[in-house]
Amino acid sequence: MSIKIGIMGYGNLGRGVEVAMKTAPDMELVAVFTRRDPATVTPMTAGVPVVSVNDVKDWTDKIDVMILCGGSATDLPVMTPEYAKLFNVVDSFDTHARIPEHFANVDAAAKAAGKVGVISCGWDPGMFSLMRVYANAILPDGKDYTFWGKGVSQGHSDAIRRIEGVKNAKQYTVPVEASLNAVRKGENPELTTRQMHTRECFVVLEEGADAAKVEKEIKEMPNYFADYDTTVNFISEEEFAANHGGMAHGGYVFRSGKTGANGENNHIIEYSLKLDSNPEFTTSVLICIARAAYRMKNEGQTGCKTILDIPPAYFSAQSGEDLRAHLL
Amino acid sequence: MSIKIGIMGYGNLGRGVEVAMKTAPDMELVAVFTRRDPATVTPMTAGVPVVSVNDVKDWTDKIDVMILCGGSATDLPVMTPEYAKLFNVVDSFDTHARIPEHFANVDAAAKAAGKVGVISCGWDPGMFSLMRVYANAILPDGKDYTFWGKGVSQGHSDAIRRIEGVKNAKQYTVPVEASLNAVRKGENPELTTRQMHTRECFVVLEEGADAAKVEKEIKEMPNYFADYDTTVNFISEEEFAANHGGMAHGGYVFRSGKTGANGENNHIIEYSLKLDSNPEFTTSVLICIARAAYRMKNEGQTGCKTILDIPPAYFSAQSGEDLRAHLL
Numbered sequence: 001m002s003i004k005i006g007i008m009g010y011g012n013l014g015r016g017v018e019v020a021m022k023t024a025p026d027m028e029l030v031a032v033f034t035r036r037d038p039a040t041v042t043p044m045t046a047g048v049p050v051v052s053v054n055d056v057k058d059w060t061d062k063i064d065v066m067i068l069c070g071g072s073a074t075d076l077p078v079m080t081p082e083y084a085k086l087f088n089v090v091d092s093f094d095t096h097a098r099i100p101e102h103f104a105n106v107d108a109a110a111k112a113a114g115k116v117g118v119i120s121c122g123w124d125p126g127m128f129s130l131m132r133v134y135a136n137a138i139l140p141d142g143k144d145y146t147f148w149g150k151g152v153s154q155g156h157s158d159a160i161r162r163i164e165g166v167k168n169a170k171q172y173t174v175p176v177e178a179s180l181n182a183v184r185k186g187e188n189p190e191l192t193t194r195q196m197h198t199r200e201c202f203v204v205l206e207e208g209a210d211a212a213k214v215e216k217e218i219k220e221m222p223n224y225f226a227d228y229d230t231t232v233n234f235i236s237e238e239e240f241a242a243n244h245g246g247m248a249h250g251g252y253v254f255r256s257g258k259t260g261a262n263g264e265n266n267h268i269i270e271y272s273l274k275l276d277s278n279p280e281f282t283t284s285v286l287i288c289i290a291r292a293a294y295r296m297k298n299e300g301q302t303g304c305k306t307i308l309d310i311p312p313a314y315f316s317a318q319s320g321e322d323l324r325a326h327l328l
Numbered sequence: 329m330s331i332k333i334g335i336m337g338y339g340n341l342g343r344g345v346e347v348a349m350k351t352a353p354d355m356e357l358v359a360v361f362t363r364r365d366p367a368t369v370t371p372m373t374a375g376v377p378v379v380s381v382n383d384v385k386d387w388t389d390k391i392d393v394m395i396l397c398g399g400s401a402t403d404l405p406v407m408t409p410e411y412a413k414l415f416n417v418v419d420s421f422d423t424h425a426r427i428p429e430h431f432a433n434v435d436a437a438a439k440a441a442g443k444v445g446v447i448s449c450g451w452d453p454g455m456f457s458l459m460r461v462y463a464n465a466i467l468p469d470g471k472d473y474t475f476w477g478k479g480v481s482q483g484h485s486d487a488i489r490r491i492e493g494v495k496n497a498k499q500y501t502v503p504v505e506a507s508l509n510a511v512r513k514g515e516n517p518e519l520t521t522r523q524m525h526t527r528e529c530f531v532v533l534e535e536g537a538d539a540a541k542v543e544k545e546i547k548e549m550p551n552y553f554a555d556y557d558t559t560v561n562f563i564s565e566e567e568f569a570a571n572h573g574g575m576a577h578g579g580y581v582f583r584s585g586k587t588g589a590n591g592e593n594n595h596i597i598e599y600s601l602k603l604d605s606n607p608e609f610t611t612s613v614l615i616c617i618a619r620a621a622y623r624m625k626n627e628g629q630t631g632c633k634t635i636l637d638i639p640p641a642y643f644s645a646q647s648g649e650d651l652r653a654h655l656l
Contacts, residue, residue: 137643265604276593
């Protein structure tokens with residue numbers, strides 16, 4: 001019997017979940033839910049009904065796990081606790097500082113309803129969090145390093161676009177190669193913000209805008225750019241459209257730690273991701289988490305969970321026996 | 329209240345567990361068990377009793393988790409099911425092909441006794457297994473690559489030492505850099521055994537031995553060397569003692585997989601370990617698994633488990649709240 005999945009919200013993330021489900025033999029997409037007029041939404045999967053969020057209560061018996069495909073800023077803080085009253089839910093809430101508060105809200109709702117709600121799943125928070133927890137536990141005497149990129153930072157791109165005279169902009173976060181290598185060699189460097197990442201900006205100006213003024217404004221912007229080595233490239237709208245539409249991203253998590261009676265042995269754990277599509281990798285993780293949520297619910301668990309609470313075998317469609325025989 | 333740990337077997341691995349426990353604030357070493365005369369064994373930790381294995385039954389109420397520090401070839405297949413009748417146990421059984429059989433034996437014993445037995449914990453099997461399972465689940469359409477080294481292979485070193493005329497030998501398994509880089513670039517190469525690893529041998533000859541004959545015998549040895557590019561270095565006993573006593577090891581696990589409606593996006597997940605001390609890293613993992621075994625037992629779980637069944641948060645001495653606030 002397959003796991004019945006609902007997708008709540010049919011934007012980039014929702015469509016990504018639908019695509020990722022193609023490779024999940026144990027799952028079935030039951031319905032897509034939207035705040036828009038359902039008649040205006042056409043899923044890729046033939047025959048899947050599109051349902052207004054207003055009718056979501058009619059589906060509580062038909063869906064095992066609802067995957068919530070909303071944004072972290074305003075959607076998920078409201079959606080996840082709300083839908084955890086009706087469904088087992090999974091989200092990709094990624095505002096690190098607000099996770100404890102979000103956890104508490106989802107936990108209360110899910111426990112009261114006897115549901116499981118798994119929050120903050122993706123790659124950071126998500127797989128990177130897992131790697132930090134494993135590595136910190138194994139090497140308690142050590143240092144953590146997380147580098148991101150090369151990839152687009154939506155927040156920094158938005159910040160540039162708000163500057164007068166800027167028509168369009170993309171900002172790439174790039175890890176500093178020399179620092180990566182120093183960490184990899186076990187040098188345990190103390191790295192400043194500037195030594196960890198550089199910021200590369202590609203900017204299309206409005207006609208008649210003052211390039212020098214825009215560049216200065218970017219480079220001196222507090223929090224976003226002032227603490228970094230920033231390069232600003234002015235390009236045409238054509239070049240922007242041709243070369244800066246990609247959604248590649250990635251990053252590195254390191255733990256450099258010591259063991260031994262006198263701390264004489266050093267160990268480096270490195271985990272890295274090189275992703276052609278940031279949203280498609282995120283949704284591929286969400287699918288695994290939905291499978292795990294279903295299993296945890298069937299075990300009798302309720303309340304809010306994170307990726308840190310999930311037995312790794314629950315990610316996989318394979319049986320424990322198969323995993324032990326082939327992947328252990 | 330701290331977790332009461334027993335160490336069964338006081339060789340390299342047992343001593344490693346004792347050292348690693350120094351960084352575990354939530355654990356207490358209660359006793360060391362040995363097959364030798366207890367009077368001949370002196371633990372590093374002051375005041376820890378050394379007990380004969382013959383008296384182990386007197387300790388069932390005093391120990392929460394027994395860490396079994398025996399070898400995989402002959403010790404653990406017998407020890408783990410036997411002690412799982414008396415204690416919650418953890419082992420580092422690493423004969424991949426025999427894991428299903430070992431699992432079944434430990435499962436039967438532990439279930440009958442209401443205990444938890446966690447087998448095959450270390451880095452491979454262990455952390456590398458975890459990485460394979462996570463990455464296969466997230467990217468079902470893809471390829472796995474596991475490389476080991478640079479590090480000593482005990483089995484290959486032993487095989488060389490059995491050759492007539494060889495006084496001592498160390499064999500290093502070395503991953504082929506060009507193949508690592510091809511995988512890292514997403515080229516998804518089909519790699520032969522020869523293309524994945526080379527074998528570097530350092531050999532001390534008996535007086536009067538025929539170097540050319542020994543070299544030929546090594547390079548043509550089936551299974552061990554014939555399928556590899558092997559280099560043989562003859563060195564003096566002094567050089568051997570000075571330069572080849574290290575226990576460094578490491579390796580790489582890759583998953584290269586595709587997503588997208590037409591498989592148009594590629595993703596690379598890479599996990600690597602660079603370890604100054606192979607046994608100390610292994611025992612650092614064992615300590616985390618002992619903590620997890622204790623928690624699973626307290627939850628009411630019984631039977632045989634592997635690292636694939638353990639919620640990651642159970643590795644850590646920190647609370648779920650702390651992990652969510654600082655590492656998620």
